[in-house]
Structure formats: C-alpha cells, structure tokens
Amino acid sequence: MSAALHDSEALRGEVWRVAGAVTDPEIPVLSIADLGVLRDVAIVDGRVEVAITPTYSGCPAMNMIALEIELALEKAGIGPVTVKTVLSPAWTTEWMTEDGRRKLREYGIAPPAKGGGRRALFGEDQVACPQCGSTSTAELAPFGSTSCKSLWQCKTCREPFDYFKCH
Amino acid sequence: MAGASITVAETPLVRYLLRRADDALILGHRLSEWCGKAPMMEEEMALANMGLDLIGQARSLYTYAGEVEAAGRDEDAYAYLRDVRGYGNLLLVEQPNGDFAATMVRQLFYSAFIDPYWRALMGSSDATLAAIAAKAEKESAYHVRHSAEWVIRLGDGTPESHRRAQEALDGLWAFTGEMFETDAGERSLIAEGIVPDPEALRAVWLESVAKVVAQAGLTLPQNAWMQKGGRSGEHSEHLGHLLSDLQYMQRAFPGATW
Ligand SMILES: [Zn+2]
Numbered sequence: 521m522s523a524a525l526h527d528s529e530a531l532r533g534e535v536w537r538v539a540g541a542v543t544d545p546e547i548p549v550l551s552i553a554d555l556g557v558l559r560d561v562a563i564v565d566g567r568v569e570v571a572i573t574p575t576y577s578g579c580p581a582m583n584m585i586a587l588e589i590e591l592a593l594e595k596a597g598i599g600p601v602t603v604k605t606v607l608s609p610a611w612t613t614e615w616m617t618e619d620g621r622r623k624l625r626e627y628g629i630a631p632p633a634k635g636g637g638r639r640a641l642f643g644e645d646q647v648a649c650p651q652c653g654s655t656s657t658a659e660l661a662p663f664g665s666t667s668c669k670s671l672w673q674c675k676t677c678r679e680p681f682d683y684f685k686c687h
Numbered sequence: 688m689a690g691a692s693i694t695v696a697e698t699p700l701v702r703y704l705l706r707r708a709d710d711a712l713i714l715g716h717r718l719s720e721w722c723g724k725a726p727m728m729e730e731e732m733a734l735a736n737m738g739l740d741l742i743g744q745a746r747s748l749y750t751y752a753g754e755v756e757a758a759g760r761d762e763d764a765y766a767y768l769r770d771v772r773g774y775g776n777l778l779l780v781e782q783p784n785g786d787f788a789a790t791m792v793r794q795l796f797y798s799a800f801i802d803p804y805w806r807a808l809m810g811s812s813d814a815t816l817a818a819i820a821a822k823a824e825k826e827s828a829y830h831v832r833h834s835a836e837w838v839i840r841l842g843d844g845t846p847e848s849h850r851r852a853q854e855a856l857d858g859l860w861a862f863t864g865e866m867f868e869t870d871a872g873e874r875s876l877i878a879e880g881i882v883p884d885p886e887a888l889r890a891v892w893l894e895s896v897a898k899v900v901a902q903a904g905l906t907l908p909q910n911a912w913m914q915k916g917g918r919s920g921e922h923s924e925h926l927g928h929l930l931s932d933l934q935y936m937q938r939a940f941p942g943a944t945w
Contacts, residue, residue: 574822576743576822576826577746577747577819577822578739578744580739607818608814608818609821661733662733662832663732663737664736666736667736667740671729687826
C-alpha cells in the first residue's frame with residue numbers, strides 16, 4: 521500500500537469520525553452517524569466529498585447539517601470540503617443505529633418501531649413509553665412538533681411524549 | 688435579469704417534472720395558508736407538516752428539472768419566476784381552502800391518487816425519480832390516513848359537518864378527472880418505463896375514495912363531467928392570486944436573498 525493511499529484511508533476515517541459526530545439540530549442527542557444520514561466519504565483529487573441523504577423531503581435541517589459538517593471539518597483542519605446530497609437509496613428509520621435508538625429513548629422520544637415495510641408505517645399500536653416503558657399508550661396527534669414525530673401519551677405514567685415515526 | 692419571467696425549454700421529462708412539482712408546491716402552499724387559522728392546535732401542526740412534506744417533494748422535483756433542463760436554473764427559478772400559464776398543476780390543488788371539510792376532501796382526493804402513484808414511480812428506470820418517489824411515498828401514506836380520518840369524522844359527525852363534507856365532495860369531484868390525464872409527451876415517458884400510467888391507478892383511487900366516503904356515510908358524486916386545463920396552463924383565477932402571494936418577494940425585489 522502506498523503512503524499516499526494509506527494517508528487517504530486515514531483521512532477518510534477521520535472525516536467519518538468528525539462529520540459523523542455532527543448532530544441533528546432538531547434532536548441534538550442524535551448524531552448524523554446515529555441517524556444514518558451520513559452516507560459516504562470520498563477523497564477526490566485531494567478534495568473531501570461528504571454525501572448525506574435527507575430524512576424527509578421537506579426536512580429543514582438538511583441545509584443546517586451540511587453547514588455544520590463544513591464547519592466541523594474546517595475546525596479539524598480538514599479541507600477543502602464539498603457536501604452533497606444523495607437521494608438514492610431513500611433514507612429509512614431502519615438505518616438508525618441501536619445506539620441512536622437508545623439515545624433517543626433516554627432523551628424522552630420513543631424510537632421508531634422496527635420491522636420496516638409499509639405496514640410498519642401504521643403499526644404503532646405497540647409504542648412503549650420512553651419514561652416508564654409501559655406499552656399502554658395512545659396517539660394524541662399524528663403530526664407532532666417536527667415532521668418526523670407524532671405526539672403520544674402514556675396511560676400508565678400520564679406523561680405525553682414524542683414518537684419518532686417510521687419512514 | 689432576475690425577477691422577469693422565465694420561459695422553460697420543455698422536453699417531455701422537464702414538463703413532466705414541473706407539472707408534478709407544481710402539484711406539490713401549490714397544494715403545499717394552500718395548506719400553509721391554514722397557519723394560524725386551523726380549527727385546533729393539533730391540526731395547525733398537521734396541516735403545516737403535510738404542507739412541508741409537499742413543498743419538500745416539490746423542491747426535489749424542481750431541482751431535478753433544473754439538472755435535466757441544464758439551463759442553470761434552480762428550484763427557486765421555477766417556483767418564483769414562471770407565470771400562471773407556465774404552471775402545469777392540477778386544477779384540484781389550486782382550489783381555495785374553503786372550510787376545513789373542503790381542505791380535507793381535496794387532500795383525500797389528491798393523496799389517495801398520489802400515494803399509489805409514488806409507489807408505482809419507485810419502479811422507474813430513472814434512478815433519481817425512483818428515489819424521490821421512495822421518499823414521497825412514505826409521506827403521502829400519512830396524508831391519506833390523516834385526510835381519510837377527517838372525512839370520516841366529518842361525514843359521520845353532526846348534521847352540519849356532514850352537510851359541509853358532502854358539499855366539498857360534490858364541489859371538488861369535477862376536478863378529479865384531470866389526475867388521470869396524459870398528453871403525448873407523458874405517454875412517451877410511460878412507454879419508455881420512466882413514469883407510470885396514471886390511468887392504471889384510476890380503479891385503485893376510486894376504490895380507496897369510495898371506501899372512505901361509504902364509511903363516512905356520505906354519497907360518492909356520480910357526475911361524469913370533468914373540468915380540465917391545469918396541465919396545459921389554463922387555470923382558474925385562483926392560481927393567479929396564489930402566485931401573486933407566493934412570488935411577491937422575488938417579483939418585487941428581484942434576486943433578493945437573506
Ligand atoms: Zn409512561
């Protein structure tokens with residue numbers, strides 16, 4: 521392996537680490553690596569290319585995330601950087617890491633139901649309360665504070681909570 | 688000269704992308720008009736969220752149209768600098784919000800069509816279109832469910848809500864035929880496997896709408912006459928008013944950014 525190639529592999533790893541640590545401005549406990557939004561890192565002619573994919577068509581956080589990636593890499597002395605958006609394959613909540621799901625729960629948001637497929641979109645009758653773990657919960661509103669969440673309430677501890685919807 | 692209207696060099700694919708983007712943008716804008724006026728807090732958020740989904744879908748489609756046209760135009764150029772006649776959206780989506788029942792019936796008519804449509808488009812031979820559809824399909828599924836629930840609740844509610852829901856169905860029915868229309872350009876895209884044939888979705892659409900209408904205790908309109916023209920730029924007066932609001936800043940202050 522040539523020294524240059526070795527260096528570029530090391531650089532890729534470093535970019536993944538730094539860019540992946542950028543957090544979602546709407547859910548600051550989740551990094552874009554946790555979310556599965558960070559898709560690819562490439563070094564092309566000495567330029568760093570970072571590929572991200574939007575969670576939702578209208579996600580207003582994407583511009584912010586791209587900017588945060590550029591800032592984080594610049595701070596780490598890495599550049600020049602291009603952040604591009606890729607649409608295919610389409611993001612799904614299935615890509616959220618186990619670690620991300622745990623962080624979400626600890627933050628008070630119920631993580632998306634696992635299982636994928638279209639039926640999971642509407643199979644939320646088993647959403648566990650992130651506060652007490654009870655599955656005796658009910659949806660209050662199908663559209664919540666951001667486009668990725670709906671509003672629920674726990675019938676056991678009475679706490680309202682956000683549910684990260686399946687997509 | 689920014690601010691002046693643009694004329695788009697329309698190939699069948701560019702025209703197709705702009706029409707679908709226009710549907711999403713105009714309906715998204717209509718939903719945004721409910722901001723601050725929705726009947727309850729939860730609906731305020733639901734309508735804004737659905738509007739945001741639609742405007743997001745429009746952005747993806749306009750951006751792709753810009754790549755295909757290759758004339759250096761971005762999403763904003765298409766949204767802000769085309770005149771009424773340049774817009775190819777369905778007449779259905781430009782209809783005024785009316786009361787809450789009319790907004791929900793309009794949403795049901797559109798969503799029950801576009802949801803299976805996006806799903807069919809996921810099989811497109813065009814990878815970008817397939818990817819846009821894959822994202823939009825998950826969003827439209829929520830829109831179908833939400834609008835269906837409301838139409839059922841209104842139809843099966845008080846005599847007043849029932850009357851209004853029925854009036855909305857009757858009033859908007861004539862705008863549904865246009866969803867299944869295609870022109871020669873779109874048919875060439877269908878033949879190439881780039882886009883699905885909307886006509887093939889008519890039965891699915893009718894079945895899902897009829898199911899909701901029956902559950903709501905409402906009557907499915909029977910009139911066969913359909914209003915057309917949106918796809919070829921012949922719009923009702925409503926779209927001009929909507930665009931004067933949507934495009935005001937870019938027209939008054941060309942190239943303004945912040
Ligand atoms: Zn609880």
